[in-house]
Amino acid sequence: MASVGKIARRTFLIGAAAIAGGVAVGYYYYRKPYPNPLEGDLAADEATFNPYVKIGADNTITIVAPRAEMGQGISTTLAAMVAEELDVGLDQIKVEHGPASYAYFNAAILEEGGPFAFFDESMTAEIVRAGMGVVGKFLALQGTGGSASTLDGFDKMRQAGATARQMLIAAAAQKLGIAAADLETANGSILHKALGKSLTYGAVAATAATMAPPAEIRLKDKADWKLLGKPQKRIDMLAKVTGAPIFGIDVTLPEMLYGTVKMSPRFWAKPVKADFSNAEKMPGVIKIVPIDTNYGHGFGIIAENTWAAFKAAEAIDAEWADPEYPLDSAGISEVLKQALGTKGSVMRDDGDVDTAFADAPRERIVKTDYAVPYLAHATMEPMNATARLKDGVLDIWCGNQAPTLVRQLCANAVGIEQDKVSVHTTFMGGGFGRRIEVDYALCAALMAKETAGRPIKVIWTREEDMRHDAYRPASVGKFQARLGNDGMPVAVDMTIASPSLIASTLRRLFPSIPPLGPDKSIADGAYDQPYTIPNYRVSGIAAPASIPVGFWRSVGCSINGFFHEGFMDEIATAGKVDPVELRKTLMAAYPAAVKVVEKVAAMAKWGEALPAGKAKGMAFTLSFGSWVGEIVQVADTPSGIRIEKVWIAADVGTALDPDIIEAQLISAAIYGLSAAMGQEITFADGMVEQSNFHDYDAMRIFQCPAFEVAILENFHKMGGVGEVGTPPAAPALANAIFALTGKRIRTLPLSKEVTFA
Amino acid sequence: MADRPFCLGLWTTTKGIPMRLTVDGQAFDVNADPEMPLLWALRDLMGKTGPKFGCGIAACGACTVHVDGQPVRSCSLPVGEVTGAVTTIEGIGTEARLHPVQQAWLEEQVAQCGYCQAGQIMSAVALLDEVADPTDADIDDAMGGNLCRCGTYPKIRAAIKRAVVLKTAGI
Numbered sequence: 033m034a035s036v037g038k039i040a041r042r043t044f045l046i047g048a049a050a051i052a053g054g055v056a057v058g059y060y061y062y063r064k065p066y067p068n069p070l071e072g073d074l075a076a077d078e079a080t081f082n083p084y085v086k087i088g089a090d091n092t093i094t095i096v097a098p099r100a101e102m103g104q105g106i107s108t109t110l111a112a113m114v115a116e117e118l119d120v121g122l123d124q125i126k127v128e129h130g131p132a133s134y135a136y137f138n139a140a141i142l143e144e145g146g147p148f149a150f151f152d153e154s155m156t157a158e159i160v161r162a163g164m165g166v167v168g169k170f171l172a173l174q175g176t177g178g179s180a181s182t183l184d185g186f187d188k189m190r191q192a193g194a195t196a197r198q199m200l201i202a203a204a205a206q207k208l209g210i211a212a213a214d215l216e217t218a219n220g221s222i223l224h225k226a227l228g229k230s231l232t233y234g235a236v237a238a239t240a241a242t243m244a245p246p247a248e249i250r251l252k253d254k255a256d257w258k259l260l261g262k263p264q265k266r267i268d269m270l271a272k273v274t275g276a277p278i279f280g281i282d283v284t285l286p287e288m289l290y291g292t293v294k295m296s297p298r299f300w301a302k303p304v305k306a307d308f309s310n311a312e313k314m315p316g317v318i319k320i321v322p323i324d325t326n327y328g329h330g331f332g333i334i335a336e337n338t339w340a341a342f343k344a345a346e347a348i349d350a351e352w353a354d355p356e357y358p359l360d361s362a363g364i365s366e367v368l369k370q371a372l373g374t375k376g377s378v379m380r381d382d383g384d385v386d387t388a389f390a391d392a393p394r395e396r397i398v399k400t401d402y403a404v405p406y407l408a409h410a411t412m413e414p415m416n417a418t419a420r421l422k423d424g425v426l427d428i429w430c431g432n433q434a435p436t437l438v439r440q441l442c443a444n445a446v447g448i449e450q451d452k453v454s455v456h457t458t459f460m461g462g463g464f465g466r467r468i469e470v471d472y473a474l475c476a477a478l479m480a481k482e483t484a485g486r487p488i489k490v491i492w493t494r495e496e497d498m499r500h501d502a503y504r505p506a507s508v509g510k511f512q513a514r515l516g517n518d519g520m521p522v523a524v525d526m527t528i529a530s531p532s533l534i535a536s537t538l539r540r541l542f543p544s545i546p547p548l549g550p551d552k553s554i555a556d557g558a559y560d561q562p563y564t565i566p567n568y569r570v571s572g573i574a575a576p577a578s579i580p581v582g583f584w585r586s587v588g589c590s591i592n593g594f595f596h597e598g599f600m601d602e603i604a605t606a607g608k609v610d611p612v613e614l615r616k617t618l619m620a621a622y623p624a625a626v627k628v629v630e631k632v633a634a635m636a637k638w639g640e641a642l643p644a645g646k647a648k649g650m651a652f653t654l655s656f657g658s659w660v661g662e663i664v665q666v667a668d669t670p671s672g673i674r675i676e677k678v679w680i681a682a683d684v685g686t687a688l689d690p691d692i693i694e695a696q697l698i699s700a701a702i703y704g705l706s707a708a709m710g711q712e713i714t715f716a717d718g719m720v721e722q723s724n725f726h727d728y729d730a731m732r733i734f735q736c737p738a739f740e741v742a743i744l745e746n747f748h749k750m751g752g753v754g755e756v757g758t759p760p761a762a763p764a765l766a767n768a769i770f771a772l773t774g775k776r777i778r779t780l781p782l783s784k785e786v787t788f789a
Numbered sequence: 790m791a792d793r794p795f796c797l798g799l800w801t802t803t804k805g806i807p808m809r810l811t812v813d814g815q816a817f818d819v820n821a822d823p824e825m826p827l828l829w830a831l832r833d834l835m836g837k838t839g840p841k842f843g844c845g846i847a848a849c850g851a852c853t854v855h856v857d858g859q860p861v862r863s864c865s866l867p868v869g870e871v872t873g874a875v876t877t878i879e880g881i882g883t884e885a886r887l888h889p890v891q892q893a894w895l896e897e898q899v900a901q902c903g904y905c906q907a908g909q910i911m912s913a914v915a916l917l918d919e920v921a922d923p924t925d926a927d928i929d930d931a932m933g934g935n936l937c938r939c940g941t942y943p944k945i946r947a948a949i950k951r952a953v954v955l956k957t958a959g960i
Contacts, residue, residue, distance in 0.1 A: 103902030103939045265898065272903030273887070273894040275839025275878030279904060282838040290833060315805070315822065339822065339829040342845075412843055412851060412904040412938045461841070461904025462938050494844045691898065695944070699901055702940025725848040725936060734929035736942035 069133035070096065079241035081199055083135040084114055084192035087241075091220055091234030093118070094126045098136035099185070100176040100433050101129070101268060102463030103699070104754045105692035108266045110185050112259040112689065117193030117251060119217040120233075122259065127267050132435035132455040138175045140184035176433040177468055177583060179656035179752020182688055186750060187251075194249045196240075203240035204231050254686075263691035268459065278459040280431040281491060283418040289483055291490040292341040293323060293475050294348055295330030295500050298718040299580055301353040302329045311347040316340030320348065321482045325445065326540050327471040327580070328500070332479040338491055345493070355718035357578050364715060365403075367577045368508045371529040376573030377550035379559035383567030388523035392514040398606045399512040402595045403779045405712035407504035407584055408720075410728060413461020414497040419476035420487035421446060426453045426477060427487075431460030433467040437541065441470050442477040464703070465583035469502050469540070498728060499720040502537070502582025503713055505530045507554070507591045511599045514567075519607025520617065523567035526599070528592065530554045532574040533581045540580065556588030557759055558596045562622035562654055563615075579715070585703055586755040589655040593759025594708070594766070597651035598778060601767040611650055611767065612638050619652075624659050624683050624747040628652065631742050632661035632681035646676070649767025653759035657751030659683040659744075662701060662760040664737075666768045672787035673769060675705065675737040678761075683744040684751045694741045697757040701739070704761030706730035710783040735788065810871060812837060813880030823869025827861075828852045830868040831877065839878035839907050843936070850935030853908035854878075860915040862934075878907035881914060890914050893952035901939035909935045913949050922953050 070080040077089035086094040095118075097110035111127045130136065197217055204222040205212040208229060215222050223230045233240075254261065271278050296303065308320045308331075316336040323332045331348060335341035358364050389397075417430035419442075426446055432438050435455040443450045460467055476490040492500075507530035514523040532551040552559075554572030584590060604611040612633045619625040629652060633639070636648060645668040652661045665677045680697050687693055711728060714721045722728040762780060769786060770776050777785045805821040812835060819834045826845075831837040831854070840863050843851030847862035854863045857873030882888035887895065890913050900906045909932065916923055916931035923931070928949055937945070 103900070105901070266900075268903065269895055269898055269900055270884055272900035272906050273891040273910065274882065274884055275907040277838045279841075281842060284836065284838065337825070337829060337833040338842075339825040339833070410938060412841070412849070412902065412936070414842065460902060462902045464938070491842065494846075695898075695901060695941075698943060699940040702942070703938070706940075724846055725844050726846065729848075730936060730938055731940070731942075732936065733932045733942040733945060736940070736946075739943055 067135065069131050069135050073131070077238070079237040081196035081241055082192045082245075083130070083133070084189060085118065085196040087196070087233050087237035089234050089237065091232040092126065093120055093124060093220060093233065094128055096130035097127050098130045098133075099138070099181040100431065100457060100460055100463065100467070102176070102431070102433070102460040102467070104696055105266055105689065106176070106181045107268060108264055109182055109689050109692060110189055111267060112264055113185055113189035114193035116257055116259045117190045118197050120220045122264055122267060124220050129457045132439045132457070134436060138180055138184045140178070140180035175437075175468065176463070177465060179658075179754045179756060183657065183750050183752065190251050191249060194251055195245050198246045198249060199240040199243050200233050200236055202243050203236035207231065207236055207239070260688050262689070264689055266692070279413055279461050280418065280429060280458045281413055281416045281461070283429040283458065283489060285418065285420065285487040287486045288418070289318065289334055289486050289488040290336065290338045290341055291332055291334045291476075291479050291488050292338065292345050293330055293332050293490065293492060293496060294345040294350070295323070295328050295496065296352045297499055297720070298352050298355040299357070300328055300578070301355055301718070303350050304353050305351040306331065307349040310349065311344040314340060314344050314347060317344045319482055320344070321479060323475055323478055325471065325474045325478070326543055327469075327474065332475060332482075332490065334479060334482060334488060338489075342493055357718070359718045360716050361714040364506065364577050364579065365508070368506060368529050368575045371573050371575035372508055372510060372527060374573055376527065376529070376571040378569060378571050379550065379552060379555040380568055380570040382565070382569070383523070385523055385525050385567045385569040388567035389512070389514055389525065392523075396515045397512060398515065398602055400510075400599065400602060400778055402509045402511065402598060404507050404591050404594060405714065405780060406506045406579060406581070407707055407711055408498050408501045408713050408722070408728060409462070409464045409466035409584060410498065410725070410730065411460070411462030411464060411466050414492045414494050415466075415472035416489065416491040417473045417476035418487055418489040419473070419480035420485070421477070421480040422485035424448060424452055426480065427456065428453065428473050428477060429456040429458060430473050430476070431458045431463070431467055432470065432473065433460075433463050433465070434470065438470050438473045441541065442473055445474050446477050446481055464585040465587070466501065468583050471500070471540075494725070495723045498723050502540070502580045504584030504590060505533055505581040507595075509595045511595065513599070513603050515603065515607045519609045520614070521565050521603050521607070524565050524569070524599075526558050526570045526596070527573065528555050528558060528571070528595065529573040529575045530591065531577045531579065531581050533583065533587070535574065536578070536581045537583075553588035555592060557590075557592030557653055557655060560654065561596060562625045562659075563618040564621050565618060585700065586655055586758040589653055589755070589759040590704065590707070593651065593653040593655070594762040594780065597653065597760060597763035598766055601649065601651075601763070601770065602776065605770075610639070615652055625652065625654065627746050628659045628661045628681045628683050628744060631744060632663050632679050635681065635740055635742060636663040636665070636679040638663065645772075647768055647771035649764050649769070649771055651760035651763035651767060653756075655756050655759050657685065657749060658753065658756040659747065659751070660697070660756045660760055662757070662764040664761070664764040664768045666765070666772050668772060669789045672789040673772070674789040675735065675765065677738045677740070678764075679740045680757060681742045681744060682753075682756060683747050684753055685745060685747045686750040687743045687745055690743055693743055693753045696753045697741050698739045700755055700757030701761045702731055702736065704758035705765060708762035708765050708780055708782055709788050710781045712781050806869070808868070810835075810868070811874040813875070813877055821868050824867050826864050827854070827866045827868045827871055827875065828863040831863060831875070837877050837879060841904055841907055843905070843908075847934075848936070849905070849908075850912060851905050851908040853911040853935065855911060855915060858915070858918060860912050878911055881911075888914065889955040890917065890948070890952045893948040893955055897944050897948040897951055899941050899944040899948050901941055905935060905937045909937065909945055913945070913952065916949070917952060917956060921956075923949065
């Protein structure tokens with residue numbers, strides 16, 4: 033058990049103490065289930081079997097899908113997991129998000145949080161993975177993120193359905209006086225075919241819910257799945273084509289007031305002067321109040337309608353203190369470059385890199401620098417929340433990725449106990465990691481203290497949203513490789529410096545927890561890739577720049593996918609090796625990776641000659657447990673470079689809904705291409721310079737390429753799908769532009785160097 | 790069309806001028822600052838939350854509605870300048886009786902987060918009212934002002950083409 037001791041001594045950014053505690057003393061608590069949060073809130077004639085299933089006497093079947101729907105289709109897939117085992121069709125059920133409850137913790141979100149590569153199944157990695165799962169429950173995150181929802185739900189949601197089904201059968205057997213073994217289920221009913229008898233689930237639900245859950249349950253074999261593995265109609269589609277009021281911004285309550293915020297444009301800075309006189313005089317303005325949270329300082333405007341609030345926010349005359357970080361992008365870049373020269377955490381160290389480079393002839397060395405900018409999430413729905421504080425009870429309505437965090441931090445902010453807070457999670461008009469934050473909810477909760485019990489809907493302007501994000505960190509890296517006589521790399525040394533998003537997140541959410549240990553997200557996507565190179569070192573350095581940074585679709589992999597795969601393309605060019613062949617050779621130890629590379633190359637007819645003025649580039653990233661290869665084809669046109677086509681091959685282990693997975697892969701690739709083409713957040717005078725879609729745009733329909741997607745299931749573990757299409761998109765595009773123009777672009781966005789049609 | 794206007798807006802005391810608008814075939818009397826964008830009058834004063842707020846500067850198209858059949862960005866059109874009948878996503882079809890464009894969106898499973906789709910659909914409806922069988926270039930022109938951060942563009946294009954077929958078939 034030496035490896036256990038080794039792990040316990042290591043420190044991780046999240047919950048180092050809890051890991052040791054979880055493994056050593058916390059096992060009992062881990063095993064002890066949380067109470068069923070549905071029990072307190074049942075309708076008349078409604079019965080609940082576990083936190084995921086409610087059945088009414090009228091056979092209304094409600095499934096709780098406790099992960100936030102931000103477009104990724106998770107409510108449909110989670111419901112299908114329960115429905116599959118419950119033997120009901122998706123058209124027979126209602127799906128709810130459910131309350132904020134620790135019962136809905138997401139273990140998988142943290143399982144991949146340890147400093148081990150996904151494919152490293154050594155005992156050490158397995159133990160940490162189990163330990164991180166335990167931490168997930170202790171932190172009791174009901175989070176949606178890390179592309180972890182299907183993995184987290186796969187067993188427990190199916191078990192919830194199977195358990196309820198067996199309890200229903202047992203109750204029917206009792207009622208009919210027939211042995212349970214002779215009964216079967218279909219479409220929400222229990223049948224005895226020979227006797228021609230049937231009972232709906234609703235008819236026996238009340239009795240069934242009182243029965244002891246079965247000691248053993250057997251889940252269906254994959255071959256017997258009726259719903260899973262097959263494309264389902266999304267349960268949210270009808271509401272989304274009819275403009276139904278399903279988003280946080282659509283919440284409408286009796287007596288509701290409206291509001292907005294004007295927060296310091298310099299992060300963490302307080303106002304040094306504020307004149308409300310013009311703003312307060314404006315028609316429809318009720319009150320202007322200070323807002324102070326761990327996210328920053330500013331003002332809330334309470335008004336009779338949103339427009340009045342927006343106008344008043346503009347009319348506040350405020351001056352803000354100086355920032356604690358460099359005033360402009362050049363200064364911040366300098367901090368990152370300085371950090372690059374310091375010692376970081378070595379995340380991967382195969383062979384002996386120093387020795388391998390010591391005697392390398394100059395012509396065998398490839399040496400380059402890479403950089404990417406800060407990025408905003410820019411969800412289509414600007415940040416907003418509605419709050420009501422009445423009789424000591426706080427209700428919050430908002431789209432969010434972490435309802436238990438919203439509950440806890442809003443309770444603290446208004447000074448009440450958590451059990452006096454109800455979080456009503458709506459659909460989200462985009463998340464991408466932005467709504468893991470809770471700033472929008474905190475602002476609404478604090479403003480609700482000022483409205484004498486009336487609810488208030490607080491909507492941020494796009495400008496506030498763009499300028500008060502938890503940004504994707506900027507990052508810089510230096511890379512060198514030594515090539516062998518065959519052109520293949522024998523040594524690579526990668527050093528990456530970036531502000532720590534874990535430290536930044538802790539400052540906002542849990543400032544009392546010190547950020548200990550390495551932040552592996554700095555090197556995610558570089559240190560954990562399935563390449564075998566004899567001498568392979570990847571180091572990550574936390575740079576001391578305190579612009580708020582957070583989780584942006586695919587997190588560190590959105591940075592290092594570009595660095596690593598751009599650099600691999602440079603190695604291939606320098607060694608005169610085909611980029612596809614280079615990867616197949618270096619990934620030979622990981623058959624799933626090789627098959628992905630072969631598949632995407634075959635789809636794109638890699639190697640076949642293209643007409644003049646067209647070229648292809650490829651990239652591969654393993655992230656969130658899925659192996660993804662992308663090839664981008666670009667064309668030179670009179671109006672600039674046009675992205676013509678993108679081929680994607682992804683091994684997700686088990687594909688639960690092929691249509692939703694394909695949609696997510698395309699979505700994530702477009703998200704990555706949008707950023708690579710033109711997005712950057714820059715700073716001047718301590719403030720974000722961009723403000724809206726005119727200066728922070730994304731791909732438009734006329735720029736959108738054709739897509740061809742292949743979903744593979746070769747690997748024995750299920751991977752995520754919501755983020756994994758993003759990391760290879762930028763490098764595949766940059767590599768294609770190199771193939772087209774001979775110009776190697778190592779700094780994003782690409783629009784600094786080329787024009788896109 | 791309703792003869793008797795009614796008022797959903799709770800806050801009609803704001804200094805503003807009384808005005809009557811026809812929205813989705815129904816008359817609304819509101820008191821509003823004439824400079825208030827149509828979007829906020831619809832959402833906050835008339836209870837029409839179908840059109841969405843995305844940018845406030847006519848750069849994303851999430852707020853697209855029709856005024857006398859023409860697509861406009863309601864976030865940037867002062868309510869005082871609205872002279873025609875307004876149609877929102879809530880006025881083109883219902884869950885029970887979808888507009889052919891909505892039906893096509895449903896069949897192609899277009900939406901992901903769905904936030905931009907009310908605007909996308911309203912732009913597509915206006916396009917198909919003007920051009921019965923649009924080319925890809927027509928689609929690019931008509932839909933270029935509608936941003937989608939989920940990247941549903943390939944399905945939007947497919948759904949517009951499906952809507953052409955549905956409309957031709959009289960659905």
